[in-house]
Amino acid sequence: MNPTLSLKDIQKSFGGVTxxxxxxxxxxxxEIVALVGDNGAGKSTLIKIVSGxxxxxxxxxxxxxxxxxxxxxxxxxSHGIEVVYQDLALADEQPVYMNMFLGRELTRKPFxxxxxxxxxxETQSLVDQLDVRIPSASSTIRDLSGGQRxxxxxxxxxxxxxxxxxxxxxxxxxxxxxxxKVEELVASLKERNxxxxxxxxxxxxxxxxxxxxxxLRRGEQIGVRKTAETDKNExxxxxxxxxxx
Numbered sequence: 001m002n003p004t005l006s007l008k009d010i011q012k013s014f015g016g017v018t019x020x021x022x023x024x025x026x027x028x029x030x031e032i033v034a035l036v037g038d039n040g041a042g043k044s045t046l047i048k049i050v051s052g053x054x055x056x057x058x059x060x061x062x063x064x065x066x067x068x069x070x071x072x073x074x075x076x077x078s079h080g081i082e083v084v085y086q087d088l089a090l091a092d093e094q095p096v097y098m099n100m101f102l103g104r105e106l107t108r109k110p111f112x113x114x115x116x117x118x119x120x121x122e123t124q125s126l127v128d129q130l131d132v133r134i135p136s137a138s139s140t141i142r143d144l145s146g147g148q149r150x151x152x153x154x155x156x157x158x159x160x161x162x163x164x165x166x167x168x169x170x171x172x173x174x175x176x177x178x179x180x181k182v183e184e185l186v187a188s189l190k191e192r193n194x195x196x197x198x199x200x201x202x203x204x205x206x207x208x209x210x211x212x213x214x215x216l217r218r219g220e221q222i223g224v225r226k227t228a229e230t231d232k233n234e235x236x237x238x239x240x241x242x243x244x245x
Contacts, residue, residue, distance in 0.1 A: 002065045004029050004163050004195035005050065010059035012045055019045045023059070023221045025214055027164065027195040032186070034206040034227075035199045037216035037239055043199045046216070047166050050197070051083045052076030063163060080162030084153045086169045092142040096134060097123035099141055100156050122159075130155050130185055147178025154185050158192065165189060167198040171205065183209055203232050215239055 003026035012020040020042045027033055035043050048054045050061070052070030061068050063079055070076045073083075090099050097116070098105075100123040106115040123137040132151035134144060141149060150170055157165050167186065171179040186209055189196055200206050206213055207227060215222040215238040222238045237243045 001028060003027055003062075004064060005197075006060075006062040006065075007050070008060040008062075010046070010049060010061070011057045012042075012049060012054060013057045018219055020049070020056075020219050023216075025221075025224065027197060029193045029195055030190045031212070032190060032196040032198060032210045033212045033214055033224075034210035035197060035214050035216065036201075036203070036206060036235065040218070041216040041239075042219040043216055044168060045219075047083065047168050047197070047199060050076070050164070051081055051166055077160065080160075081164045081166070082157035082161035083166040084150075084157050084168065084170055086172050090141050090149055090153060093140065095138045095140055096127070096144075096152055097137040099152060100126070100137075100159060102156075104160070123155075126155050126159055127152070130158065130188065132185065133181075145178065146174050147181055150174065150178070150182050151185060154182065154189075158189060158194070161194055164195045164197070167196065169199055169201065172201070179205070203235060206235075207232070217241060 005027040007023060007025045010020055010023040011018065023046065035046065037043055045054065049056050052073040052075050068079060091102060097120040101119050106119050107113060108115045120137045127134060127137065132148065132155050134148050134152070141152070154170065170186065171182050174182060183205065186196065186198065198209065210227045212224055212226055213230065213235055214224045215235060217239060225234065
């Protein structure tokens with residue numbers, strides 16, 4: 001099976017500072033890989049490289065075995081890559097269905113009027129499928145809880161992603177019950193055969209959700225472990241560089 005995403009020898013420098021060096025990773029369909037490391041380890045930089053925000057200084061990116069180079073984030077999106085950031089990038093004053101189609105609004109011919117009925121119905125269908133519990137697709141974003149908003153952001157990514165979803169700390173601002181609901185949603189994405197790369201500061205969450213764990217320290221890839229074959233002590237030692245005797 002071809003990897004959905006293949007990163008080979010990725011390096012990223014900003015001026016004289018190397019943020020990522022010699023990073024290689026394959027992600028497969030229906031797999032969740034967790035990216036872990038301390039603040040400043042390079043996790044967000046890596047997500048931005050994969051999503052087209054930053055171009056790597058050197059190295060190769062391939063999707064389904066074909067080499068790609070993204071000039072910007074919209075180029076990555078056109079290749080089926082979607083990102084859910086911690087700050088969600090939702091329009092608070094707009095209803096859920098308009099957020100689902102933000103920048104990709106459906107229109108009716110011949111006059112190009114917004115097809116609100118179709119957008120509302122497609123959104124309702126998706127949130128029902130994914131069990132994102134909101135009053136309706138017409139609810140305004142500002143009236144929803146943090147967990148509901150995160151659910152909408154993930155549902156939007158799911159709607160548009162054909163290959164890969166990148167999640168940057170998706171539950172950082174949520175309480176216990178809402179975190180559990182979002183984790184359930186993330187786990188369900190595997191059944192859609194998407195590849196998922198998740199940044200999380202919670203090792204409990206990483207062990208609950210991921211199939212493999214990739215550790216970064218100061219921009220360097222320390223190693224990749226199958227989640228079922230490692231434990232928190234090993235991962236913490238890899239993150240910190242401090243090994244318990």
